[in-house]
Amino acid sequence: MAAFLGLSLRVTAQQLSVQASTDTSHIRLGEPVKMQVEIKVPAALKGYQLSLAILPDSFEHFEVVDRAKLDTLAPTAEYAGIFRQTTTITSFDSGRWVIPPIKYELIRPDQTVDSAFTEPLTIDVNTVQVDTTKAFKPIKSVRGVAWNFMDYIWYFVIGAAAMLIIGFLVWWFFIRRKKAPAVVVPPAPTETPYQVAIRELHTLEKDKPWHQDVKAYYTTLTDVLRNYFEQQFKIAALEQTSAELLQNIKPVTILNQQRDKLQAILTVADLAKFAKLQPAPEDHEDCLQKAIAIVEWTKPKPPATADADKKNGEK
Known part of the structure; x- marks a missing residue:
C-alpha cells in the first residue's frame, strides 16, 4: 500500500499548510497503520518557529507503535520549509474509529500565530472472520514421545561444563587466592x-x-x-x-x-x-x-x- 489515503485541511499559500494521510483505511485487529503528516511553510515567511504536535501513546481507540524521525525536505520556490513525519499506529478495538484533527502552529517573527489542523481520518477495524457453518473438531489426546538420550546430550554436556567451572571458581577463590585486605572507601559527599x-x-x-x-x-x-x-x-x-x-x-x-x-x-x-x-x-x-x-x-x-x-x- 504505497499510496496514502485521505486528505487534510489545506490553507492559502501565505499560511501554514498541513496534510495527513494513512496507507490504509481498513485493518484487522492489531494490524499497523502508517499515518504520514506533511507540513509546508510558505516561502514568504522568514525566521519562523514551528510548534509540532505530539500524539500521546494512546488516543481515541488507537495505540502508537512507532514514531519515525522528522524528515526535512529541500525548500522550493513556493515553500521555505517542507517537513514529513510518519507515525505507526494500531487498534485492538473493532469498529469504525476516527483519528481526530491534529493541530500545528507556526509562530511568525512578529509573534503572530498561524494554526492549521489535519482533517479527521476514519479507520475501520475488523475482527477475524470465523466460519461458524463448519463443525467443531474434537480435542486430540496427549501423545507420548519415546525418550532418546541424543535429544538431551547437550544438556549433559552443558551441565558437566558448568560443574567444572564452578569447581574451578571454588578452588580459586577459597584455596588458591589469598584474601585481600578490605579497603575502606570514604563515602562520597552527597549533594541535594x-x-x-x-x-x-x-x-x-x-x-x-x-x-x-x-x-x-x-x-x-x-x-x-x-x-x-x-x-x-x-x-x-x-x-x-x-x-x-x-x-x-x-x-x-x-x-x-x-x-x-x-x-x-x-x-x-x-x-x-x-x-x-x-x-x-x-x-x-x-x-x-x-x-x-x-x-x-x-x-x-x-x-x-x-x-x-x-x-x-x-x-
Whole structure:
C-alpha cells in the first residue's frame, strides 16, 4: 500500500499548510497503520518557529507503535520549509474509529500565530472472520514421545561444563587466592537535587556550549531540569514527553507556578532537537536564565524557615 489515503485541511499559500494521510483505511485487529503528516511553510515567511504536535501513546481507540524521525525536505520556490513525519499506529478495538484533527502552529517573527489542523481520518477495524457453518473438531489426546538420550546430550554436556567451572571458581577463590585486605572507601559527599541542578546550570552559563552544538545544549539543559524534577518532586520526567511533563506538574503547586517558563524552554528545545530549526541567539541565554529561575524558585526551604512558615500558617 504505497499510496496514502485521505486528505487534510489545506490553507492559502501565505499560511501554514498541513496534510495527513494513512496507507490504509481498513485493518484487522492489531494490524499497523502508517499515518504520514506533511507540513509546508510558505516561502514568504522568514525566521519562523514551528510548534509540532505530539500524539500521546494512546488516543481515541488507537495505540502508537512507532514514531519515525522528522524528515526535512529541500525548500522550493513556493515553500521555505517542507517537513514529513510518519507515525505507526494500531487498534485492538473493532469498529469504525476516527483519528481526530491534529493541530500545528507556526509562530511568525512578529509573534503572530498561524494554526492549521489535519482533517479527521476514519479507520475501520475488523475482527477475524470465523466460519461458524463448519463443525467443531474434537480435542486430540496427549501423545507420548519415546525418550532418546541424543535429544538431551547437550544438556549433559552443558551441565558437566558448568560443574567444572564452578569447581574451578571454588578452588580459586577459597584455596588458591589469598584474601585481600578490605579497603575502606570514604563515602562520597552527597549533594541535594537543588545543588546538583544549580551547579550544572551555572556550568552551562560559564561554558556557553550553544556556540558549538545547539542541539546538544538544549538536550543537556532539559535533562538537567528533568533530573531535578525526578529527584526533588518524584516525577518520572525523563520518560515523559514535553506535553505529558507540563500536565503532570500541575499537582505540584510550587512547580506549577513556573509552568510558563518551563513551557517556553520545552518549546524552544523541541524545535532545536526535533524540528532541526535554529532558535535565535538570544533564546539560548534566555532559556538558561529561565531554567535557573525555576530551580531557584522551587528549591527546598531550610528547616528553620519551613518550621516558621508552618507556625505562621497555623496562626
